[in-house]
Amino acid sequence: MTFIVVGIAGALLSIGAVACLIRVARGPSILDRVLALDVMLLIISAALCLEMYLNEHRNNILFVVIACAIAFIGSVTVSRFVSDQRNA
Known part of the structure; x- marks a missing residue:
């Protein structure tokens, strides 16, 4: 079940990233x-958070904070x- 939710969230983030690139x-x-x-x-930060959740680690939290700042x-x-x- 978790993989389905993460897959859907990843697909939605990908669609949002493509839309942002078009707007740029x-x-x-x-x-x-x-x-x-x-x-x-923010999409990159959310994708990093999804990756951290999926692989059960917190190695990228500094990158998330820096990207948001x-x-x-x-x-x-x-x-x-x-x-x-x-x-x-």
Whole structure:
């Protein structure tokens, strides 16, 4: 039963990753591309969590935390940059 749930979750994460790559390639603005890359980092984090659950270890938890921190810092930085551009 666990393998079925992990397989379904992996398939949904793969579909989400493909959709993010399409948005990065076709996004009309830089904000769309940044948001898609943030979602891609979160998908990678979720995939690492699935792998840790499936193989019953915690070796990748540092990578998950770092990826989430990079996604947060990157989105805040870009939003500050865009808001400064619009106010000037």
